[in-house]
Amino acid sequence: MMEPVKINGIRLNKNYIQVIQKDIDMLDQSSMSLYQIMESNRINMVFMTLNTMGSKSFVSGTIGLKNFGQTIHRNESWEYDRRVCTLSIFPHHHSLQLLGFLLLHLGGLRLSFRHMVSSNAMLTFVVDQENCDAFTDMFSANFDLPQSHFPFEQKENDELTQFLKKKYPETRASYVEKKIKTYGITLVPDLNLGSYRFSFDHLSLFGQKIGYMEDKKIRFYHISMHMASPEQISVYLLTQKSLSVAACNNCSADLLHFHGPHFGDRHSIVSRALSCLAKESIRVLLADCTGASISIVLPQGKGKAAKLSLIDVFDSP
Amino acid sequence: MSEKQLILIVDDDPDLVEAVSMKLESLEYKVAKAYDGEEAMEKIKDEKPALIILDVMMPRKNGWEVCDDIKNNDELKDIIIILLTAVADSVKTTSYTHHDGKTTLADDYIPKPIDLDKLMEIVQDHCQ
Numbered sequence: 001m002m003e004p005v006k007i008n009g010i011r012l013n014k015n016y017i018q019v020i021q022k023d024i025d026m027l028d029q030s031s032m033s034l035y036q037i038m039e040s041n042r043i044n045m046v047f048m049t050l051n052t053m054g055s056k057s058f059v060s061g062t063i064g065l066k067n068f069g070q071t072i073h074r075n076e077s078w079e080y081d082r083r084v085c086t087l088s089i090f091p092h093h094h095s096l097q098l099l100g101f102l103l104l105h106l107g108g109l110r111l112s113f114r115h116m117v118s119s120n121a122m123l124t125f126v127v128d129q130e131n132c133d134a135f136t137d138m139f140s141a142n143f144d145l146p147q148s149h150f151p152f153e154q155k156e157n158d159e160l161t162q163f164l165k166k167k168y169p170e171t172r173a174s175y176v177e178k179k180i181k182t183y184g185i186t187l188v189p190d191l192n193l194g195s196y197r198f199s200f201d202h203l204s205l206f207g208q209k210i211g212y213m214e215d216k217k218i219r220f221y222h223i224s225m226h227m228a229s230p231e232q233i234s235v236y237l238l239t240q241k242s243l244s245v246a247a248c249n250n251c252s253a254d255l256l257h258f259h260g261p262h263f264g265d266r267h268s269i270v271s272r273a274l275s276c277l278a279k280e281s282i283r284v285l286l287a288d289c290t291g292a293s294i295s296i297v298l299p300q301g302k303g304k305a306a307k308l309s310l311i312d313v314f315d316s317p
Numbered sequence: 318m319s320e321k322q323l324i325l326i327v328d329d330d331p332d333l334v335e336a337v338s339m340k341l342e343s344l345e346y347k348v349a350k351a352y353d354g355e356e357a358m359e360k361i362k363d364e365k366p367a368l369i370i371l372d373v374m375m376p377r378k379n380g381w382e383v384c385d386d387i388k389n390n391d392e393l394k395d396i397i398i399i400l401l402t403a404v405a406d407s408v409k410t411t412s413y414t415h416h417d418g419k420t421t422l423a424d425d426y427i428p429k430p431i432d433l434d435k436l437m438e439i440v441q442d443h444c445q
Contacts, residue, residue: 008331008350008352009331009352011331011352088331090331090335091331091334091335119331119332120332120335120336121331121332121334121335122331122332146356181429181430182430183333183336183430183431183433259330259332259333260430261330261429261430262374264330291330291331291332292330292332292333293332315430317430317432
């Protein structure tokens with residue numbers, strides 16, 4: 001029997017709508033993308049993933065139910081999915097063993113999700129709200145959580161928010177900065193980007209393969225997964241070198257990672273980052289935002305120029 | 318340092334907690350972590366850290382309340398508290414500075430986004 005893997009917590013955000021825009025071209029200035037429209041409406045997305053790797057590019061974000069009416073009337077061509085929640089576990093310590101262990105159990109229980117991406121510490125899932133309890137039960141049953149842990153959920157409570165705002169100067173972070181402060185922008189060049197696509201039935205096997213490789217020192221730098229169809233999973237995994245697990249494709253890529261205070265509660269941040277790169281005609285392969293973190297995967301050799309362009313808008317200590 | 322001192326990091330941003338934790342561990346401190354104010358209070362009572370790095374805006378119980386609870390408790394009041402605040406202007410002074418008009422009982426504060434090296438300097442100053 002496998003030992004439960006130790007983690008420090010689960011984070012939960014309920015009552016969101018998933019909005020998907022397909023066939024996007026972020027370098028095309030003639031049309032606005034989902035994140036640009038959210039910026040112009042000052043709407044925050046607690047989760048966003050952009051993918052231009054597959055045959056069909058897309059951007060997918062989760063927006064609060066209360067903002068749904070503001071977007072649907074203007075954008076009838078977008079796809080809106082029913083209520084979703086985001087669930088994060090942390091920390092992952094970049095461990096392929098933990099990642100494999102998690103995927104093995106998800107596949108074994110046939111727990112389907114829409115997206116899963118990593119930040120520096122978290123693995124975040126977007127799941128149908130009706131599956132939320134099944135996910136938290138699975139995490140609680142299979143992971144070793146601290147006794148004092150409480151799966152926290154930051155609820156929207158306007159009355160309480162107003163009361164706290166009066167009582168305390170800083171309770172919800174809705175401020176806008178001309179130059180956005182970050183904890184630093186990290187560039188990791190020359191990584192291997194492995195692309196995998198397989199049936200959901202093979203998720204357990206994939207988890208077993210990556211989680212139980214002989215070389216225990218291999219770490220992952222970033223992962224982005226989504227359901228390409230109801231039965232097909234696409235996985236993009238960044239590692240130092242290619243893994244022994246056969247991929248559909250391997251290529252070299254650069255990773256930019258940064259995070260800042262209250263990024264998860266503020267609008268426009270990812271849009272401003274991607275606009276910087278678009279201005280310099282830098283193609284983005286993947287961009288994933290969860291919690292207070294943004295990870296951007298770029299073609300090999302583009303990381304340095306991308307980091308320089310971000311410094312125009314983002315303050316890096 | 319003869320004995321490793323325990324530092325508790327409290328923030329609802331797990332990415333930041335990991336970054337600060339790694340830095341503290343590299344300086345030979347023992348580290349405990351909490352992700353909201355309630356969880357922090359339990360860890361503080363159980364583990365009695367020497368110093369707490371405490372975020373202000375958190376679920377369940379915010380940092381101002383945690384700070385008040387600790388500093389008004391005779392058993393806990395000697396624990397050093399460094400507040401992390403994204404709006405540093407809201408903390409005019411701390412009890413550490415002994416200025417009039419203090420707005421928090423915390424011993425020190427550092428504005429977000431934190432400079433990790435600066436934070437380590439503050440921690441080392443207080444833990445000497």
